[in-house]
Amino acid sequence: MNLWASISQDQLINLAIFIPFFGAFLVGLLGKYPNLREAASIATSIILFTVVLAITDNTFHGTLMNMHWFDLFPGLSVSFLVEPLGVLFALVASFLWIVTTIYAIGYMRGNNEKNQTRFFICFALAISSVMAICFSDNLLTLFIFYEVLTLSTYPLVTHAGTKEAKEGGRIYLGILLSTSVGFLLFAILGTYAITGTLDFKPGGVFDESSPDLMVGLLLVLFCFGIGKAALMPFHRWLPSAMVAPTPVSALLHAVAVVKAGVFSILKVAVYIFGLDTLSDLATTDLILYAASGTMVIASIIAMTKDNLKARLAYSTIAQLSYIVLGAMLATAMGVIGSAMHIAAHAFGKITLFFVAGAIYTTAHKKLVSELDGIGKHMPLTMTAFTIGAISMIGLPPAAGFISKWYLLLGSLETSQWVAVIALILSTLLNAAYFIPIVYAAYFKSEPNDQKHQSHGEAPLMILIPLLITAGMTLFMFFNPELPLALAKQMLELSL
Amino acid sequence: MSLIFEHFNHWVVVILMMIGLYIVITANNLVKKVVGLNIFQSAVFLMYITMGKVVGGTAPILAEGVTQYSNPLPHVLILTAIVVGVATTAVGLSLVLRIKSAYGTIEENEFQNKEDVI
């Protein structure tokens, strides 16, 4: 990328973290002028994306970028290092931030939401901490920005200020903070006590001298401690967070926050434990079963939810467990599948959330049972929904098929029959709760008895973003090279 | 028996101390609590004073024909402690005065019901 050629490559990391940070600042300054403020948001997101593209470009050319901020403790620093998995996540998050910003402007204005400035500030801060998580070089840095992400998204969850929102916010903060402090921090300190380092190292930091029992325990603590990955039984925060405005649910609770969770698990699995250590640990199977169980149970719960966003939330919980499952397979196939699924699920799920928001904005409907015949009014929107749903189920020609294919191959390769059965079962269940929505939207007739206001498609600011993400879902099926290349580069590093 | 008589000063100290603490804990009247505190402290003063006493020794003043003196240091120390004790009593009593004017009573059970004293 020539755009940033004049800047030292290491500085790109600082740029990626500080651009959204200053964006937040700018949004705060321009709070009184909504149009300028929104322009600032969009400009920031586009600039950020170009920076991430430059970083991607450097990564493919094998340039190593690192950045040391300061030593928090003697020998333990807050520092950053670019590696392929982080680049993949950063690409997805920064690209979707542009789309979501446009969508959010349409949504927030369309619904006359209050406190829009605070909303956009917190949004930008959250992205800033996501960037820091992507590029963190050690567990300490990861943990710090993990917590910053939790705190900066809390005001977004409680945005509405209603009793329900506050209750949701309390559960959100309660679960995420208590798991991170009680388990994750404990696991980090335990790792430090055993190995004397917190750096992410290809191949892992544990060696033969580390006591197996403790390392196994640490894995459990890590996986449940990273509450953002929503492994059952620490998943309750995700449905609670759905009280937030839809753009928040879309980007943060389908992409940035939850992906930060599974990304952290994947990173810990690859760079702290290492695939070899992982495959020897007894507890790896335990987590694998927990992930399989989460997949099936969350899918079953999703079937019972009539609120569209709640159904999507439980679907998210199930899909996150795909990624955890892939990491716990501890094979190349599994990890590639997980990495791919981070991107695939992001595009698919954000589309679905965008659609939910579009329906809410134009038709003021929140429930699945109200959607009969809505396909006639909003054909484009429902087409996008169909594409997203196909990706969730894992059928061609959508991106979800590719990642699920790798995950299934990985499970077969390691003879993890529980995982195989869970994947198949989950696919069927996914179909069972998405296809009826599509069917009802197109083939059921609208109920005549209720007063039905006529409406068309959502405003363009809402419609275009969801068409873009739906398009990306299809595009990624035909052109999965970029994420595949990044995932493979990561594996090469660690082998 | 020797345990009692050889250390009788300690027994006095211990008994006075217990009496003092008992009053502080059980007394209902705040002035009595201050009195209890005083008895408790006096017991400690006694402990220090008897500690300095040397059997057969006189007051520590240089005089002809005297070779054995009591240790003056604990006595000096306890002078300081007595001053501290008096100051504490003064602060305590002045607090009691202000409590009397604010609550109209210095009986603990009488105001404890009216106010939630933590």
Next chain:
Amino acid sequence: MFEQHLAVLPVLLPLIAAPLVVLINKPRAAWLLSTLFVGACVYISFGLVSATMDGGALRYALGGWEPPWGIEMRVDSANAFVLLTVSVIATLVLLFAKESIASEVAHKQLPLFYSAYLLCLAGLSGILITGDAFNLFVFLEISSLATYTLVSLAADRRCLTAAFRYLVMGTIGATFILIGVGMLYMKTGTLNMLDLAERIQAVESHRTINTGLAFIMVGVSIKLALFPLHMWLPAAYSFAPSAVTAFLAGTATKVAIYVMLRFVFTIFGAGYVFEQMNMEIIVLVLALAGIFQCSFVATTQSNIKTLLAYSSVAQVGYIILGVSLVSLTGLTASLLHIFNHALMKAALFMAVGAVFYRMGSVQIIAFQGLGRRMPWTMSAFTIAGLSIIGVPLTVGFISKWYLVTAALEQGNWLVAFLVLVASLFAVVYIGKVIEAAYFKEPSEDADATKIKEVPVSMLIPMWLLVLANIYFGIDTSLTVSAATAGAEALLNGSSLVGGVQ
């Protein structure tokens, strides 16, 4: 000329200023004079910290009487560090107090307030720098008597009973220390701390010494509010004037903790206290019980000052926990947390004081909707609160990190886990206030629309503390090295006793 008297100046300056303030008898002039003198103490403390950083000690024979006959002032890196904490907090609280106290204490009593404040500071500094066990008791009582007075100055009449209760408990505690010191003197014939240390090692485990240890530990535990001897603290903190609470929370218990460290490590020696008497188990259990019980009680309070007071008792538990681990890292964690907790609690109590200044109440209802009306105060509260919780990039995280590392170093995984779990209570009780401030509408009856931000003179010291919370949470080199030096001084003090004279 000052150079050679540096060690005694932190006591002398406030002691000289205290009567002057009463003689001047004009509130503004009294405030100015106090601030000048206390500010000078900060400057001197900085000098003392840098002078002792290399592990040496400054010794000063009071009145020219050589120890062990005369009283010795002795500054090493441990007490210099605590002294700096105390004088910095004292200065900032004094800046804050100008407006805050004027609204809570009767006008003609203001010079008396400043006088008592200075006396209290003189006593606290005296405790820190003295090298004489009996002298320590005297300074302890000077500071305590001044504290009782300060607590009783508030307008709410409940402060009187709180002060009285504090007086009774405090006097019992101090007298226990006096008894203990007497026992030590009885056996060793000296009161100089280093002398004591040497001679105790020679006769250790004698019954008199054991009894002395027991009395001193109980007495100090009352003073530092170790669970379950903490009952005086919540009442005193709740009803004292806001500035006094901020001052006490940042200094009084911290100095008492220092007294415990001094007795345990320098005088008795860690080997005797922990290896022979096995005190660490008792202290560990009490510290953990205090952390859990008081954190839990804090979550149930509706008076925010009481809530923070219980939180303080819990935080004392963390500090004592670090001591009970008896290791360099553990002691470093304790000393760090003495400093860090002073920063966060003083900031929190100042914020609460600011709310009281405007709302006239510290009940949680008064906080509703303040996020908009007093944005600076409430954001200060939020940041300091995050620090109590131990969120990264604040000092609270640093303390917690060291404490847990110290526990893990000894393979004590259970304690490490409990410490982390206990910090979740802080999420609940701090979260309660933040939620009220930002996500609840103001209560109807108050003239809520008239509420505005407090004067800048109150905001500046508050925000200085808040910024310090963040700064020392990021750049830890200064605090960690000072705390490590202090911990080394304490640990060496107990092992190198013979060589010091």
